[in-house]
Amino acid sequence: MTQMIKNKTKEQGMTLIVKTVTRLVINVVFLYGIYIVLQSHTSPGGGFAGGVIIALSFILLMLAFGKDAVLKKLNRSKAIFIMSLAAVIFLFISIMGFITDQHRIETIPFSDIAGAFMVGMGLFVIFWALIRSTEGKE
Amino acid sequence: MSLYFLCFILFCVGLYCLLRKRNIIKIIIGLGIIEYSVNMFLILIGYRTNGRAPIFARNQEISNMVDPLPQALCLTTIVIGLSITLLVVGLAVRIYEKYGTFDITKIRRLKG
Amino acid sequence: MxxxxxxxxxxxxxxxxxxxxxxxxxxxxxxxxxxxxxxxxxxxxxxxxxxxxxxxxxxxxxxxxxxxxxKDLPLVKDGRWLFNTVSTLVFIALFLTLIFLVLKELPRFGEPLMRVSGEYIANGFKKTGSANLVSAITLRFRGYDALGEVAILFAAAIGVLAITRRKGRLHDSNDKK
Known part of the structure; x- marks a missing residue:
């Protein structure tokens, strides 16, 4: 079994069935992640779960079509830039509790969105680093 | 009380795996089992019999909610467990690259 | 059940x-x-x-x-079987005795101590405007928990990037020469 999977990863992506199903499903997965982030203050969900679902949609693309297809759209430095910017925005929203009267401002959706960007891009970068480290040797 | 005790038995299985096994992937699995048991224990402490989920509805009469504070702490715990797992997997992959084995007793020499 | x-x-x-x-x-x-x-x-x-x-x-x-x-699976043969097993069992027995001492002091199952979160439940919706109480607690009442969570995830991302780097910068410049 491991031999089979090794062959598949070498030829840049999986079979035609996986690619077709991924093309059909990937938009719905991404949209579901955004939905979970945006409705988290009224029903179950949250910034973290939504961010992980967004990262999983990128990971699905990366597993089905190979590494280069995703990195063409979202390269590494852009992902790290978005991650750091979202972390700084989250820090700013948290520090605003010192400065202003926080009860007047509705901050929960903003911190959810910033956390989702941070988590999604961070997990994408981590997975990309692990894949690069395991594949580079052969 | 018996639920607490089963939870601690789960913790003991994870502790055995963590202390006894010598494969790095098995050690990561032991860490995961311990994390599951701790999360379960936190939520078990906050449960109230016949309670309802801590989400306000439009027209509710009963206010018999379960304790929301352990759930908030447990959310943080899950995130930290995920971060630890990813970091340790990165370390394990790196160690395999350097030494060619997962056995922790064979990793003795310093390789530059 | x-x-x-x-x-x-x-x-x-x-x-x-x-x-x-x-x-x-x-x-x-x-x-x-x-x-x-x-x-x-x-x-x-x-x-x-x-x-x-x-x-x-x-x-x-x-x-x-x-x-x-x-990865191939290395067949790990255990050396010092007796010592390892006995020390592991000693640790587990120690843990179980400590747990047995603590177990009487815990609140019983189904009756939590609601000393802190009673206040959250009573006027959580009024103060935060969020119907989901768990989200309100993590992001509003205990907002610095969420900040620490994001900081830990950021540190993990930076750590994985640093650990799995192929070559150091010094090596690169040496190779070019």
Whole structure:
């Protein structure tokens, strides 16, 4: 079994069935992640779960079509830039509790969105680093 | 009380795996089992019999909610467990690259 | 009753995960234990945590299989069998005695101490405007918990990037010469 999977990863992506199903499903997965982030203050969900679902949609693309297809759209430095910017925005929203009267401002959706960007891009970068480290040797 | 005790038995299985096994992937699995048991224990402490989920509805009469504070702490715990797992997997992959084995007793020499 | 069944299922899955020789089946048994935990969260009225646990479980399985799939399985033969087993059992016995001392002081199952969170429940909706109390607590009442969580994830991302780097900068410049 491991031999089979090794062959598949070498030829840049999986079979035609996986690619077709991924093309059909990937938009719905991404949209579901955004939905979970945006409705988290009224029903179950949250910034973290939504961010992980967004990262999983990128990971699905990366597993089905190979590494280069995703990195063409979202390269590494852009992902790290978005991650750091979202972390700084989250820090700013948290520090605003010192400065202003926080009860007047509705901050929960903003911190959810910033956390989702941070988590999604961070997990994408981590997975990309692990894949690069395991594949580079052969 | 018996639920607490089963939870601690789960913790003991994870502790055995963590202390006894010598494969790095098995050690990561032991860490995961311990994390599951701790999360379960936190939520078990906050449960109230016949309670309802801590989400306000439009027209509710009963206010018999379960304790929301352990759930908030447990959310943080899950995130930290995920971060630890990813970091340790990165370390394990790196160690395999350097030494060619997962056995922790064979990793003795310093390789530059 | 169903909680007992789920916990016993989780214990069995963990024992299978500990005992099997094959690494991939071990990872899959671990994920079965995680799905049992997700079901237990649903029964214990924590839908937020159930969703998060399900998603995190899938990510963990993908990463662990990706980490183990290309590796051969080294057959680990245990040396010093007696010493290792006895020391492990001593640790477990110590843990169980400490737990037995503590177990009387815990609140009984089904009757939590609501000293802090009574205030959150009473006027959480008025103060935050968020119907989901768990989200309100993590992001508003205890907002610095969420800040620390994001900081830890950021540190993990930076750490993985630094650990899995191919070559140092010094090596690169040496190779060019």
């Amino acid at each position: 169903e909680l007992h069944l789920i916990l016993i299922f989780m214990i069995c899955a963990s024992i299978v995960a500990v005992r099997t020789k094959d690494l991939i089946s071990s990872v899959i048994a671990l994920s079965a234990a995680g799905l049992g935990l997700c079901l237990a969260f649903l029964i214990l009225k924590a839908p937020n945590l159930a969703m998060t646990q399900l998603v995190v479980e899938i990510l963990c399985v993908i990463v662990l299989i990706r980490g183990t799939i290309n």
